[in-house]
Structure formats: C-alpha cells, structure tokens
C-alpha cells in the first residue's frame with residue numbers, strides 16, 4: 471500500500487479517536503473493566519479504532535523505515551533495557567520534580583550513582599518518549615513518564631527489565647538442554663538464576679523479587695470484577711476460591727462488586743502472609759486467605775467457583791492436569807472452574823492485538839515452560855484432566871483483553 475493510502479486510512483481512525491476525546495471521554499485509563507455499560511460500549515468502540523490506528527501506523531513505520539532499519543530499530547529493545555532498569559533501580563520517576571523538572575546532577579546525587587553515565591542512560595529514555603529534556607541537563611516529566619509514578623507500574627517495569635530479561639536470554643539454551651520443554655525447573659529461568667526450584671518457589675525464598683513480582687502482577691492484571699458469573703452466584707453462602715490469588719487484588723475487587731459472595735484467596739505461605747496485611751477492615755469476613763499449594767488436594771470443599779487467574783499459563787499441560795485433578799475431591803456437583811487468561815489465535819499475524827499474547831507466551835516459556843493456549847488446547851486440557859469436566863465455554867468480553875474459560879463439574 472502507498473504511504474498516502476496508509477496515511478488516509480490512519481486519518482479516518484484518527485478522526486474517530488478525536489471524536490471520542492472531544493466527547494470528553496477519559497481515554498487515558500481504558501484498563502478498567504468496571505463501570506456503566508455505556509463506558510464498556512465506549513471502550514469497545516475506542517479499542518477497535520485504536521487497534522486499527524496502531525496496525526496502520528505500524529505498517530506505515532515498517533515501510534518508512536525500510537526492512538533493514540526496521541529490524542535494527544526492533545533489535546534495540548535489549549539496549550533500551552539499560553534505561554528501563556535504571557528508571558526502576560534508581561527510582562527515578564518520583565525523584566523528578568513534577569513542576570520544574572530535576573537536573574541530572576541532582577538525580578545522580580539522590581540515586582548515589584555517577585552523573586555522567588546516568589545522564590546518558592536517561593537521555594536514551596528521552597529518545598523513547600519517556601521523559602523530556604526541556605533544557606540541557608534537566609529531566610522533566612511528560613504523560614508517559616508520569617504513568618511511572620504509580621509504584622506498581624514502576625515495579626512492572628523493574629520486573630520485566632531486571633528479572634524477565636535474564637530468563638529470556640537463556641530460553642534457547644534451556645530448550646537445547648531440556649528439549650521436553652515441560653518441567654518448570656528446566657527453563658530459561660532455571661539457567662539464569664541457577665535455581666533448582668520452580669520460579670514461584672524461588673520467589674518464596676527471595677522476598678525482594680517476590681515483592682517486585684507481586685506488585686507487577688497487580689499492575690497489569692486488570693481486575694475481573696465484572697461479568698455475570700459473579701452476579702449469578704452472588705447469594706448468601708456462596709463462595710469463590712481464588713486459587714493462586716496472589717496479593718488478593720482480584721478477590722477484593724470481586725468482593726466489592728458483589729454483596730454476599732465470600733472470596734477465599736489461596737497462595738503459597740509467604741505470599742499469603744503479605745495478602746493478609748492487604749485486606750482492608752471493611753472486607754474482613756468477605757475476603758479471607760489461606761495457604762494452599764495447588765499441587766496438593768484442595769482444602770476448601772464445595773465452593774461454587776474455583777477461580778484461576780493467570781495461573782495455568784505458568785505451567786505445562788502435565789502440571790495443569792495435576793492442578794485440575796487436585797480440585798476433584800473438593801468439588802460438588804455444579805462447582806465451576808473459571809480460568810481467566812488470554813486466548814492464543816491459531817494463526818500469527820502482524821497485529822497489535824497479538825503482540826502482548828505472543829510476548830506473554832514466550833515469557834511463560836522462558837520463566838516456567840508454561841504457555842498461553844488456544845481454544846483447542848483448553849478443551850484438550852480439561853478432557854485429559856477428567857471426562858467429568860463439562861463442555862468448555864469461552865466468555866469473551868470485548869472491553870478487556872482476557873477471556874473467561876469455564877467448565878462445570880458433572881460427577
């Protein structure tokens with residue numbers, strides 16, 4: 471397609487996006503799934519226009535760069551990581567004065583690192599559009615750097631730039647060494663950290679990474695407080711168990727969005743200790759937590775829903791089957807397993823919508839030998855775990871990036 475044709479296509483979407491902004495809609499925080507139905511319609515419409523705009527703009531960029539420069543630009547992400555690491559490690563965003571900006575000299579003093587390399591590293595961030603340098607030697611916030619004032623979001627940057635990147639660089643070595651690609655102790659992470667434990671057990675023994683990872687999960691996993699399943703089961707006595715619920719952010723959101731539902735957060739003992747402190751007094755009784763290793767028999771019997779948010783993608787099929795089978799002694803007729811994850815399309819395309827899914831898939835591969843799954847993969851998984859799991863349903867919400875994958879227990 472010609473540059474002009476692409477630009478015209480982009481202009482069409484740009485006008486739609488501008489009309490949303492002109493209508494006074496907040497386009498800065500589309501991540502939320504809460505809110506009135508008109509908000510959801512807006513998000514759906516906005517998302518569609520935005521996706522088309524991003525895809526067209528990306529195609530324009532590919533053509534404008536030309537093949538070699540395009541590849542070179544994409545290869546630069548490893549080098550950019552130095553800037554991302556520094557932003558997190560030296561806690562730069564809150565150190566930059568929001569009104570006046572802050573000099574590199576001051577930032578270096580506050581961070582306790584030499585000024586010259588820090589300035590070079592931060593100037594690279596400016597070339598990425600994160601921060602500005604309004605006058606030589608001064609770093610100032612812009613809209614993108616301001617998002618990093620959220621400590622959870624900054625932790626996400628730290629977790630990706632400091633931790634995940636190490637696993638990624640050893641992923642191929644791990645595949646060559648352990649071609650079965652199944653064990654959580656035989657992946658890029660295992661080589662990078664010389665660990666004999668699976669990733670989350672390693673975190674349990676290393677509270678600093680565990681805290682960073684917990685905050686990172688909280689920053690990116692948009693809540694699933696919406697969707698009829700929670701409203702349908704919201705009656706006195708109803709229980710949902712959030713298996714591997716981390717710091718309880720999802721359970722708390724669901725408790726807030728319902729009236730009666732009791733939410734039980736389960737995780738490894740170290741995480742549960744942190745979660746206990748996160749539950750606010752007004753949710754006591756509605757949200758509680760307990761230690762539960764999901765590779766052992768489920769202790770909470772007869773729950774209405776056993777919920778797994780971004781758990782199964784951490785594990786290869788053999789381990790997911792163990793996790794599902796450990797529920798069987800606890801389930802009553804009609805107990806529903808609800809999995810919240812991305813769905814992988816069968817065919818790859820150069821589309822923005824697939825970007826994060828495919829990146830997450832490779833992260834799962836290098837962090838645990840886990841994977842993101844297609845619809846067919848999910849059906850196969852439940853069937854292999856036990857024939858008594860009912861037909862697998864997929865509830866897609868166009869206003870979120872995630873899907874609920876449901877199966878009802880029919881003994």
Ligand SMILES: C[S@@+](CC[C@H](N)C(=O)[O-])C[C@H]1O[C@@H](n2cnc3c(N)ncnc32)[C@H](O)[C@@H]1O
Pocket residue numbers: 670671687688691713714715716717720736737738741762763764765778779780781784
């Ligand atoms: C990717 S995080 C997902 C957290 C949360 N469900 C969410 O969506 O944000 C995976 C969680 O599984 C927990 N986990 C890992 N292995 C576990 C095990 N064997 N038993 C229970 N929880 C485990 C981790 O501690 C972590 O909180």
